[in-house]
Amino acid sequence: MPRTSTGLHTLTPQQLTASGSPHDRVYIEAAPGSGKTTVSALRFGLHRFAAPTDAGAVVALSFTRSATEELRTRVARQWGSASLRWPHRVVTLDTLLCDLLFHLLGEGVLHWPGEHTELDVLDSWRSTLPTKPGRIRPVLQVDCGHVVIRTVDEPQNASHPSALDFKGAVSAGTCTHDNVREVLQGALTADPARRALISYFENSVRSLIVDEVFDANDLDREIFSLAASASSLLTLVGDPWQALYQFRGARPAAMAAYISENGFFTHYLDDSFRWGTDRQAWLTQRLRRRLPVTLQAGSPRDADMALALKWKTLWECDPHVLPLAIKPGVGQVQEAICTLLLNEIAQNALGMQAAFLHDALVTLGLEREVLATTLRPCLQSAITNLKYGDQPAVVWQRLTRSLAMHIPAIAATQLTRKPLGALNRLQLRLANDWVIPGLTAHQSKGREWNTVAVRLSPADAAALAHGLDPARSDHRALYVALTRARLNTLALT
Numbered sequence: 001m002p003r004t005s006t007g008l009h010t011l012t013p014q015q016l017t018a019s020g021s022p023h024d025r026v027y028i029e030a031a032p033g034s035g036k037t038t039v040s041a042l043r044f045g046l047h048r049f050a051a052p053t054d055a056g057a058v059v060a061l062s063f064t065r066s067a068t069e070e071l072r073t074r075v076a077r078q079w080g081s082a083s084l085r086w087p088h089r090v091v092t093l094d095t096l097l098c099d100l101l102f103h104l105l106g107e108g109v110l111h112w113p114g115e116h117t118e119l120d121v122l123d124s125w126r127s128t129l130p131t132k133p134g135r136i137r138p139v140l141q142v143d144c145g146h147v148v149i150r151t152v153d154e155p156q157n158a159s160h161p162s163a164l165d166f167k168g169a170v171s172a173g174t175c176t177h178d179n180v181r182e183v184l185q186g187a188l189t190a191d192p193a194r195r196a197l198i199s200y201f202e203n204s205v206r207s208l209i210v211d212e213v214f215d216a217n218d219l220d221r222e223i224f225s226l227a228a229s230a231s232s233l234l235t236l237v238g239d240p241w242q243a244l245y246q247f248r249g250a251r252p253a254a255m256a257a258y259i260s261e262n263g264f265f266t267h268y269l270d271d272s273f274r275w276g277t278d279r280q281a282w283l284t285q286r287l288r289r290r291l292p293v294t295l296q297a298g299s300p301r302d303a304d305m306a307l308a309l310k311w312k313t314l315w316e317c318d319p320h321v322l323p324l325a326i327k328p329g330v331g332q333v334q335e336a337i338c339t340l341l342l343n344e345i346a347q348n349a350l351g352m353q354a355a356f357l358h359d360a361l362v363t364l365g366l367e368r369e370v371l372a373t374t375l376r377p378c379l380q381s382a383i384t385n386l387k388y389g390d391q392p393a394v395v396w397q398r399l400t401r402s403l404a405m406h407i408p409a410i411a412a413t414q415l416t417r418k419p420l421g422a423l424n425r426l427q428l429r430l431a432n433d434w435v436i437p438g439l440t441a442h443q444s445k446g447r448e449w450n451t452v453a454v455r456l457s458p459a460d461a462a463a464l465a466h467g468l469d470p471a472r473s474d475h476r477a478l479y480v481a482l483t484r485a486r487l488n489t490l491a492l493t
C-alpha cells in the first residue's frame with residue numbers, strides 16, 4: 001500500500017467506512033496492525049472539523065502514556081496541530097478520570113479532606129511515601145458526598161504506605177490514580193454525582209473515541225455509559241485478543257457484552273499492514289485460529305527486540321539482551337539509583353531510555369535536567385568502573401557517596417542493603433560489545449519492530465504447542481508479543 005512522505009496512506013475501504021461511520025455508537029474491531037490507531041486518528045479529525053465552531057470537545061482516549069502519545073502524534077500529523085487546540089484533546093483515560101473528579105470537587109458534589117478542589121495525582125505511592133509489605137491498605141471511600149480515609153484488610157500482602165503517612169498526604173491534596181478511581185467508584189453509587197457527570201459530558205464533550213477499549217475496567221465502562229447517555233458520540237476501538245490490563249480490573253468479556261447489549265454499530269478491519277512476510281501473516285492467522293505453532297529458534301544477534309512476559313525472564317536469558325527495567329527488590333531508593341544507571345547504559349548502547357526513568361526521578365525528588373547536567377558524570381564513571389571489572393560493592397559505595405552530594409533523598413536514607421545482584425547483571429551486559437533491548441509484552445503493546453525474539457517460559461511454550469486461548473490473560477500477553485514483528489518472530493534460545 002503506498003505511503004506518502006507525510007506518513008499518510010491510501011486507506012482501505014474498510015478503514016474509510018469505519019472512520020466515517022455516521023452512527024452515534026460505533027465499535028471497531030481490528031486485528032494487530034490493521035489500523036486501529038490510524039482509524040481512531042482519522043475519526044478524531046472528522047468529528048473535530050465536522051462542526052468547527054461547536055464548543056463541545058472531541059476527546060480521544062487510550063490507556064497507556066505511550067499509546068496516547070502515538071495517537072496524539074498521528075492526529076497532529078494527519079490533521080495539523082490546530083486539531084488539538086483546547087478543548088479537543090488526546091489524553092490517557094486516567095487524565096479524563098482526574099478531570100471528572102476535579103469537576104465533582106469543583107461543583108461541590110464531593111468534598112475532599114481539607115476542601116481541596118485540585119489534586120496532585122501520582123502514579124503510585126512508592127515514589128513518594130515509604131511503603132512496607134502488609135495486608136492493611138489505606139484507601140479512600142465516599143460517605144454522603146465526603147471523601148473519607150479508611151483501611152481495608154487485603155487477602156494478600158502487597159506494598160502500602162502507613163495509614164498515618166497516607167492521611168497526611170491525602171489531607172495535603174495528594175493521591176494516586178488508584179485513589180481517583182476508588183473515589184469515583186464510590187461517588188457513582190449516588191445520583192448527584194451521576195447527574196453531575198452526565199451534565200459535564202452534555203456541556204463539554206461531543207465525541208469520545210476510546211482506543212484499546214478491551215483494557216477498560218468496570219468503572220471505565222460506567223464512564224463510557226454516562227457519556228453515551230449524555231448523547232456524546234461514542235466510538236470504541238479494540239481487539240479482544242490484545243486486552244492486557246487484567247491487573248487493573250480489565251474484563252474483556254464484560255466489555256464485549258456491553259458492546260453487544262448497547263446497540264453499537266460494528267465495523268471490522270481485517271487487513272493487517274504490519275506483516276512484511278507471508279510467514280508473519282501465517283503465524284498471526286494460526287494464533288488467532290487457536291492452532292498450535294512452532295517458532296523458529298534464534299539468538300539476540302538475529303533480532304531487533306527481545307520480548308517476554310516478565311522482566312525476570314529477560315534478565316535470566318542471554319546477556320546480549322538488555323532489559324529496559326530493573327527491580328533489585330532491596331528498597332525504593334536503591335531501585336531508583338539502579339534505574340538511573342540502567343538508563344545511562346541503555347542510552348550509551350541503544351540510544352533508548354529506561355522504562356521507569358520517570359518513577360526513579362520522582363522517588364529521588366529530581367528534575368530531569370539535573371540528571372543531564374549534574375548526575376551524568378557520576379553515573380558514567382560508575383559504568384566505566386563496572387565495565388572494567390571493579391567489585392559491584394565498591395562501585396556502589398563510591399556511586400552513592402557521590403550522588404548523595406546532589407540528592408537529599410540519598411543522603412537521608414540508610415542504604416544498608418546493596419543491590420549487588422542487579423549490579424552483577426548490569427556488569428554482565430557491560431562486558432558485551434553489543435546488546436539488543438528487552439521489553440515485556442505489556443510495554444510492547446501498540447509497537448512494532450522488524451524481527452522480534454520472544455523468550456518463552458515452559459508455560460508459554462506449552463500454550464503455543466496447544467494453541468492460545470483468548471480468555472486467558474497470559475495467552476493474550478503472549479499473543480501481543482508474537483504479533484509485534486513486521487518480518488519474523490523467533491523463539492529466543
Ligand SMILES: Nc1ncnc2c1ncn2[C@@H]1O[C@H](COP(=O)(O)OP(=O)(O)OP(=O)(O)O)[C@@H](O)[C@H]1O
Pocket residue numbers: 001002009010011012015030031032033034035036037038039273274445446447
Ligand atoms: N491503509 C494503510 N496502508 C498502508 N499502511 C497502513 C494503512 N493503515 C495502517 N497502516 C500502517 O500499518 C501500521 C499499523 O497501523 P496501526 O498502528 O494503525 O495499527 P493498529 O491496529 O493500531 O496496531 P496494533 O494492533 O499493534 O495496536 C502502521 O505503520 C500504519 O502506519
